[in-house]
Amino acid sequence: MLAIISQIAIGATDLVAAFLFLFGLKRMSSPATAASGIRVAGIGMVAAVLVSFLYVFTIDAAARPHLIVNLVLAIVALAIGGGFAWIVGRKVAMTAMPQMVAIYNGMGGGAAGGIAAVELFGNRATGTTHLVVTLLGALIGAVSMSGSVIAWAKLQGVLGAPLRFGGQRALNGVVFVAALAVGGWMVFTAFSGVPPVLPVATWILIFFGLALLFGVLMTLPIGGADMPVVISIYNAFTGLAVGFEGYVLGNPALMIAGMVVGAAGLLLTLLMAKAMNRSVANVLFSNFGEVPAKGKPGAVAGTERETQASDAGIQMRYASSVIIVPGYGLAAAQGQQKLYEFVKLLLAAKVQVRFAIHPVAGRMPGQMDVLLAEAGVPYDLIFQLDDINADFATTDVVLVIGANDVVNPAARTDKSSPIFGMPILNADMAKQVYVIKRGQGKGYSGIVNALFYKPNCDMVYGDAQAVLIKMIEAVRGLGAAAA
C-alpha cells in the first residue's frame, strides 16, 4: 500500500517538475522574465529531489538490508556535491563562466554514466533494447564527462595549445569503433547464451575506459576559439545520456528533461556554427585558422594609423551616434565597468549609444551580453548582428574594443580568406572607426584585418581598460563648459 502511494506521489511530483522545467525555459525568451523562469525550474528540481526519497518504500528486496547505509550515502552525496558546486557557482567570476558550464556538463554526463554502470554491474537489463539504451547512455555520458574535463582544462588555462599529431583522426576512429564493438559484444553475449570469454565486469570496465578515452582524444585537438561549440555539444550529449538513462529507469521526467536539453544543445550548436559560416563537422575535425586558403589572400594596401585615446574619446562625445563593438579583448582586460562609465558620460551628453554583439563574440554565445549586464549596461542598449547591421552606414563613430575577426571586411569581399562568408558586423561602413587593440597582432584566426588599414579607421593601442580610463578623463576634462 505504502509502495503504491509513494509511486503515485513520485509520478505526480515528477510530472509537475517536468512542466515547471518547460515553463521555466519558456520564460527565458525575454530578459525581463528570464530570472523568474530559472526560479520556477528550481522549485521543480527541489520537489523532484525531495520526493525521490520516497523510493525507499519501493526498493528491491536485495537492497533492503542496506537501506540505512544507502540513505546516509545519498544525503552525504547530495550535501557534498550540491554544496560544493553551489559555493563555487556563487563565487566564480563572470569571465570564467564558459569553463564552469563545461564542468557542470561533465558532472551531469558522469552521473548518467554512473547510473548506467550501476544497472550494468547489477545485471538489471531486462531485454536487448533495454541493454542497448543503457550502453548508449553510458557511452555518450562518459564521452561528455571526460571531454568536458578537457574543455574545462583548456578554458581554465591548465592545458595549453591544442594537441595535434599525425594519424590522430585514425586513432580516434579506432577507439570509437572499439567502444561500439565492445558494447555490441556485451549485448550479443548477454542474451544469446554465448560465453563472454572475459567476465562481464571486465567488459564493462573496458567499455567505460574506451568511452572516456574517446572523449579526451576528441577534445584535445580543438582550439580555444572553437570551445563554445564544444561546450554546447557536450551539453546536448549529457542531455541525451540523461534522457536514455531515464528510459532505462522508467522515469519520464528524466526522459523529458534530457531530451529538451539535447534539442537545445543541438540548436545552439547549429546556430554557432552558422555564425562562423562553418559546419559542425568542420569545427570538430579541422582547426580554425588552419583551413588552407584557396589562394593568396588579397594584399592589404595602406598603413595602420594611430591616434590618442583622448582624441578618440572627445570625438565620440561630440558625435550624435556611436556603436560599440566589444570583443574578447574587453573581457580579458576586465574593461566592461570602465566601458559603461564612458558610455554613461556619452549618454549624459545626449549621444545615442548602442552595443553591437556578434554571435560568436567572447568564448560562449551570449557571453559578451552577460559581461555587459554584469557591468550594469541595460539590455535594451544591446543589439544583435541582424538587428543593427544596417545602421552602421549611418553611424558617426564605431568603437571596436578587442574584437578582430568579427569586423574583418575580408569576410565579405576576399574569396581567398579563410573566414570568407562568415557574417560580420559592418563596422567599416561607419563614417569613423576607432579600434582599441593591445598591439598590431592578429586575431584568433590569424588573419590580417583590412579594416585597420582603411582611411576611416584609427587605431588606439593599449590595454582596453587603460585606454577607456584615458577616454573617460578626456571627456570629463571638457568640464562644465561642454556640458
Add this chain to the structure above:
Amino acid sequence: MNAELAMTGFIALYIFMLAGFAGWVIIGNVPAILHTPLMSGSNFVHGIVVVGGLFALLNASTPLEQGIGFFAVLLGAGNAAGGYAVTDRMLAMFKSSGDDTKHKTATVHHLKKKG
C-alpha cells in the same frame, strides 16, 4: 517481443519526439542575448539526473553499486546546484534602462547634492 513491451517502447519514442520538439521550439525563441544563461540553464535542467542517481543508490545492494551510486548522486547534485547558481546570478544582472536605472541615478544625484 510481446505487444505490451512493444507499446512501452513506442510510448518512450513518443516522449522523446515530443520533448525534443518542445525543446527545439522553446529554445528557438530565446534571443541571442540570453544564450549563455540559456546554456547554463539547460545545463541545470539535465541536473535532474540526480533523481536517477538517487534511485540507483537507494537500490544498490553491493559495495560496488553503492560506490558508483554515491558518485552519481554527488555529480548529479553538483550539476543541478552549480547550474542553478550560475544561471540565477547571470539572469539577475539583466536590467532594462527603464527598470531601476533612473531610480539609481536619482539616488546618486540626491547623495551628491547632500555631499
